Amino acid sequence: MSALLDVQGLSKRYRRGDKEFAALDGVSFSIASGETLALVGPSGSGKSTVARILLRLVEPDGGGARFDGEDLLALRGAALRAIRPKLQMVFQDPLAAFNPRAAVARLIDDPLRIHGIAGRAARPGAIAALLERVGLAPELAGRRVHEISGGQRQRVAIARAIATRPRLIVLDEAVAALDVLVRGDILRLLMELQAEEGIAYLFISHDLGAVRAIAHRIAIMDGGRVVEQGEARAVIAAPASAIGRALVAATPELPKFRETAS
Amino acid sequence: MSALLELRGLGVRYSGAATAALEGVDLALAAGERLAVIGESGSGKSTLARAIAGLLPRTARLHGTITWPGLDHPARNGRDIGFVFQDPGSSLDPVMALGDQVAEVAHANLDMGWRAARRLAVELLDRVKLPEPAALARAYAHQLSGGQKQRVAIAAAIVARPKLLIADEATSALDTIVQAEIVALIRALVTEDGMALIFVSHDIGLAANLADRIAVFRHGRMVEQATTAALVARPRTDYSRALLVAHLGLEA
Ligand SMILES: Nc1ncnc2c1ncn2[C@@H]1O[C@H](COP(=O)(O)OP(=O)(O)OP(=O)(O)O)[C@@H](O)[C@H]1O
Numbered sequence: 170m171s172a173l174l175d176v177q178g179l180s181k182r183y184r185r186g187d188k189e190f191a192a193l194d195g196v197s198f199s200i201a202s203g204e205t206l207a208l209v210g211p212s213g214s215g216k217s218t219v220a221r222i223l224l225r226l227v228e229p230d231g232g233g234a235r236f237d238g239e240d241l242l243a244l245r246g247a248a249l250r251a252i253r254p255k256l257q258m259v260f261q262d263p264l265a266a267f268n269p270r271a272a273v274a275r276l277i278d279d280p281l282r283i284h285g286i287a288g289r290a291a292r293p294g295a296i297a298a299l300l301e302r303v304g305l306a307p308e309l310a311g312r313r314v315h316e317i318s319g320g321q322r323q324r325v326a327i328a329r330a331i332a333t334r335p336r337l338i339v340l341d342e343a344v345a346a347l348d349v350l351v352r353g354d355i356l357r358l359l360m361e362l363q364a365e366e367g368i369a370y371l372f373i374s375h376d377l378g379a380v381r382a383i384a385h386r387i388a389i390m391d392g393g394r395v396v397e398q399g400e401a402r403a404v405i406a407a408p409a410s411a412i413g414r415a416l417v418a419a420t421p422e423l424p425k426f427r428e429t430a431s
Numbered sequence: 432m433s434a435l436l437e438l439r440g441l442g443v444r445y446s447g448a449a450t451a452a453l454e455g456v457d458l459a460l461a462a463g464e465r466l467a468v469i470g471e472s473g474s475g476k477s478t479l480a481r482a483i484a485g486l487l488p489r490t491a492r493l494h495g496t497i498t499w500p501g502l503d504h505p506a507r508n509g510r511d512i513g514f515v516f517q518d519p520g521s522s523l524d525p526v527m528a529l530g531d532q533v534a535e536v537a538h539a540n541l542d543m544g545w546r547a548a549r550r551l552a553v554e555l556l557d558r559v560k561l562p563e564p565a566a567l568a569r570a571y572a573h574q575l576s577g578g579q580k581q582r583v584a585i586a587a588a589i590v591a592r593p594k595l596l597i598a599d600e601a602t603s604a605l606d607t608i609v610q611a612e613i614v615a616l617i618r619a620l621v622t623e624d625g626m627a628l629i630f631v632s633h634d635i636g637l638a639a640n641l642a643d644r645i646a647v648f649r650h651g652r653m654v655e656q657a658t659t660a661a662l663v664a665r666p667r668t669d670y671s672r673a674l675l676v677a678h679l680g681l682e683a
Pocket residue numbers: 183184185192210211212213214215216217218219375606
């Protein structure tokens with residue numbers, strides 16, 4: 170299978186005080202259509218830097234990325250705009266950046282309008298369909314961002330992301346701020362969308378429990394490098410890297426209590 | 432075991448709120464006991480924690496009683512209760528040296544001069560396993576990582592040797608590895624000092640590994656409380672069961 174996204178040797182240096190350091194140091198991985206790759210690692214290991222480079226928010230110092238047959242990092246202007254709808258993102262609190270008084274409908278209308286997905290007359294229907302698609306009542310369209318819960322906000326962000334029928338969604342700590350019940354719902358929604366529409370995910374997290382539930386493969390980062398990659402369950406069951414073992418050891422398990430006869 | 436703290440019919444209503452944030456909570460905590468408070472977002476966990484520590488906004492209305500049979504004076508935050516918040520940055524003063532922030536709590540609560548308080552602060556920074564505590568005492572919050580800031584906040588919370596440590600989502604903003612380190616630190620400190628602990632979390636896995644007993648909250652009410660073993664093995668409510676099922680571990 171040819172990869173949907175193929176990242177080779179990404180590097181990025183930043184200054185800290187008067188020293189330079191490598192936030193990314195030769196990061197390579199690939200993702201197939203319909204696949205979920207988890208990018209895992211401790212705080213500061215470079216996960217979000219990878220995401221920002223792929224979304225063209227930050228320029229790398231070296232390396233490349235092919236997405237859907239194109240040289241992603243070389244795209245400029247119209248060519249970059251043309252690829253945007255295929256590559257979407259969802260952040261930890263994605264709507265924090267929006268005016269809290271904006272209506273939910275407005276947020277979903279934006280990508281539909283900007284990318285010419287649906288004509289003016291068709292848009293209210295498209296918005297309602299997208300809300301239903303992510304498990305929200307269409308009536309929510311009239312509510313303002315500050316009037317809905319965190320879980321509902323994350324669903325709206327996902328509706329916004331899938332509005333343009335993307336091939337890949339980058340999810341950076343997208344379930345980290347949600348309480349456990351809501352987190353489970355959102356993970357299930359993501360898996361359903363993937364099964365039905367073949368969307369690939371780059372799932373960035375340091376929560377191995379969530380990763381194990383959603384990811385096919387995993388790449389573990391430490392200090393700007395990918396130190397280990399492989400099939401998610403196999404790697405989590407027996408990590409080869411020191412940081413992989415530390416992440417596994419740090420994941421809270423429910424203690425085993427012997428069931429008393431009842 | 433003697434009760435340190437007793438709540439009877441505790442209710443809290445924030446000013447202007449249509450519904451109570453907390454209602455009818457009966458709960459007792461023994462000296463040295465470790466209690467986890469879990470529940471979904473908005474269920475009233477932080478409201479409970481703040482009510483116990485006397486940290487609710489003045490405009491909030493309180494019903495019921497909070498008594499401290501284990502103390503011979505009204506409980507005071509800082510001296511009898513140590514409180515650690517979720518955001519490691521927010522509880523530290525950005526323009527005050529870290530050691531002085533810990534020393535200030537000792538000075539204010541332990542009837543201790545500044546020199547002795549500063550010396551004690553360095554000891555505490557060492558106890559929470561910060562590297563080079565003497566140098567670190569002179570550093571400022573922005574020079575530390577999130578996990579290190581949380582260690583300083585814990586040092587300040589326990590310096591006056593409180594009877595109760597309250598940690599409200601104290602590890603949720605940290606990465607998993609640092610979170611596990613902070614949990615291990617809290618466990619060691621409460622054991623060594625015989626402190627009682629109220630550990631607020633929405634992570635039942637984390638809670639179950641730290642607490643003797645778990646209280647489950649939903650919509651401002653305590654829906655279940657049981658020993659950790661009983662709650663994990665035989666939850667009595669559907670809601671507790673749902674929380675257990677939602678836990679994503681690495682096994683099975
Ligand atoms: N614009 C910037 N200027 C300077 N340093 C930066 C910048 N952006 C990121 N860094 C540094 O690069 C490193 C990698 O950061 P990054 O945000 O990619 O980490 P992360 O793995 O996403 O961590 P977290 O789990 O905390 O989100 C960190 O040391 C960070 O402080």
